[in-house]
Amino acid sequence: MLLTVNRNFITEMSAIIFLIVIGIIVAGGFLIAFVWAVKSGQYDDDYSPSVRMLFENKQSKPAESEEPSDKQEKDNPDPKQ
């Protein structure tokens, strides 16, 4: 008797448990992304990126200078050495 109740419980619950687990994983993913963004200093400067994206790279090396600048930005505003 006890066994059947439990089996019922598990089958009924499984859908919701499944959703909850997915929910936590997705939300946790965003939380981790947020924490990473904060720690890497993306919230330190809330003005210059908005201006920077409007600059035109008219020189011949736009792609070249774009890439490293994104990468650099991560370690750069964190000059804790």
Place this chain on the structure above:
Amino acid sequence: MAGQACVHCGADCGKSPVIWDNKAFCCHGCKTVYQILHEKEMGEYYQIQPMSGIRVETESSSNKFAFLDNEDIKAQLLDFTDGTISKVKFFVPSIHCASCIWLLEHLDTLNPAVNYSAVNFPRKEVYITFRNDQVSLRQLAEMLAAIHYVPEITLDQLEKKGSSKTGRNLLVKIGIAAFSFLNIMMYSFPEYLPGGDLLEQDFKDVFGWLSFLLILPVVFYSASDYFLTAYKGLRHNIISIDIPITLGIMALFFQSSYAVFSGHGIGYMDSLAGLVFFLLIGKWYQGKTYEALSFERDYKSYFPVAITRLLNGVEEIVQIKTLKKGDLILVRNQELVPTDSRLVKGKGNIDYAFVTGESVPVPKQKDDFIYAGGRQVGSSIELEVVKEVEQSYLTQLWNQKETSTRVNTLDNHINKISQYFTIAVLVIAFSAFGYWLSESLETAVFVFTSVLIIACPCALALTIPFTFGNTMRVFGRKGFYIKKTDVIEQLHKTTTIVFDKTGTLTLSRQMSVEFKGDEISKDELAMIRSMVRHSSHPLSAALYHKLESEAGFEPDSYEEIPGLGITGLIGKTRINVGSKQFVTGSGEADSSKESRVYVSIAGEQIGYFSIKNVYREGLQSVIKDLGTKYDLHLLSGDNEAERDHLQQVFGPQATLHFNQSPSDKKTYVENLRKARKHVLMIGDGLNDAGALASSDTGISIADDVFSFSPACDAILESAKFDQLNSFIGFTRTSFLVVRISFVISFLYNLIGLSFAVSALLSPLIAAILMPVSSVSVVIFATVATRWLAARKLK
């Protein structure tokens, strides 16, 4: 003077603009920058924001950044280096617009040795990665200076590098609280729906345990600061607002954990997470301050990093903190005297503008004692160090600050209220507990925790951050920058205002000129003006700007004798302009109390110009308005020449003191405070630093808020001086908003408490009441402050 606007900086070019490439410039400095940018095809700089350039008043000497070749200093300044690639961070106060960001991020076009550069706009910093085998740090700094983005490198930066990460930690705490809050809310939701009681026990258990797991980081990480400050406050016998908050958080946590462990569902987990989330948002809002402004500056951020030391005739650049008594140092034109010293060689002409606000240089002879902080104007001088940097007069004055640091910051309005609040809540909780004890112990405990939970002063705690935070932002937009929100409360309490004179009440770079003597012809005036044009002395500059005749002559010979005057020939006429001693040849020094410039033409003395400081616009009305509400005092380092005039401005009941030394000012302010006055000190120079630090609130007045100003609680843009009264007055309005918000949150508390004491509080009621009260108080505080500010502040 309706001249053209300079293409580079937008300043008025005056009558004779410098023309290059068919464009008008106000000075050669601006033209040079334009040329550099034009050569490199960086004209876009002027397109993003027209006339965005920076004008540099005085070209600095070529040696200004020579100290960057010193290996020790280099090592301290560089963030990273591996021999070929180095990274450095420069503070550039003149960053102000989108064009600045564009230019500074395209430094690689100016110099290919720069690999990468990025700007942090709020901090006004530029991060540069460069190849140090191709360009030295010094060359890099000189390149920035050449395009007028002069980096500011001070001792301060060398000693404490990097930014504090508290801001980032707070954001992480908010993120975690939000994450838990939203998830727990989802798990709690079924219970709030009709029929929620029918939820299977298994669901309740799973949701309860999940919520419990999620709440742990919120309570023990996100809310940890509240526990800490509450504990610290208790140890100092201060009942701060954090104590009722901590009580509330603990009551919520234990009550809800009990509910989970005993299988009664989730309890108040959602309210708890929401509470912490809202509280942290308030903290974040309050904590957003002006990053590029520094209110903590001491002598270290003013003095240069290094100075030229002469050792056996050999020049060597050393850090100023290594200077020993007896060392010989060389101070060049426009360099600062870093330490109290004695003049050994050369003609001293020391400008104490930053120290006293007085821009007329003081001549110094051999063996004269020179206080640290002055700037040499003229040829190089040799000095013997008398006191080490740390022991100099001015630095001493600043270092005493530690002892008199205000301890009363915790004794504020909100803490007083929270004392009564905590006591009231505890009394209600215990009496309700006693009343229900006759019924059953379980109900009594439930009622007890319910009172603590619902009375948690979330709304109360959010009132001040949002009201004062908004006030601070409004002030900032109007040109009055305050260090932190506590200053608003201090301003509100002010009873006594102490003013400095030079530089605070007077304009530092403007003077009025009046001629006293014989009749003077137009030609003579024109000759005098042609002469003084060539001198950089502030009095000459004042004469040049104030005399209205044409400067049509070109002197055939010209000589400037530092500290005395200028002499020259126009045609065959000899013209002498300068001090009484120099022009009249009399042995006695000028005994008058005002600044005078004597003139002789062709050997004949024709009289003198009396040059006075100009008082700020609106001074009369500001002082008059303030005088009706506060005790006014004036402390001036100058002589009594202006006493009568000032007494008239300040009114008969104001106290005026002249000939005050920096330490006199400090003692005066301290005595006022001992007499239980709440002192607001308004000053500008380093000589006020001691007084500013020992007052309850120190406001420093600055023409450029990002350039140097002494340590203070607030910085007022000098152009907004006439608004001073309305700024101080508005702090009253802020307090009114705070009081009304308090009333609103008490009303919510009354409703909540009536549920709690009658043992009717449920998680549902808490989940509605707590966010509603917080949000409505926040909205009220924000809207009311903004609306009143728009009406009351111009």
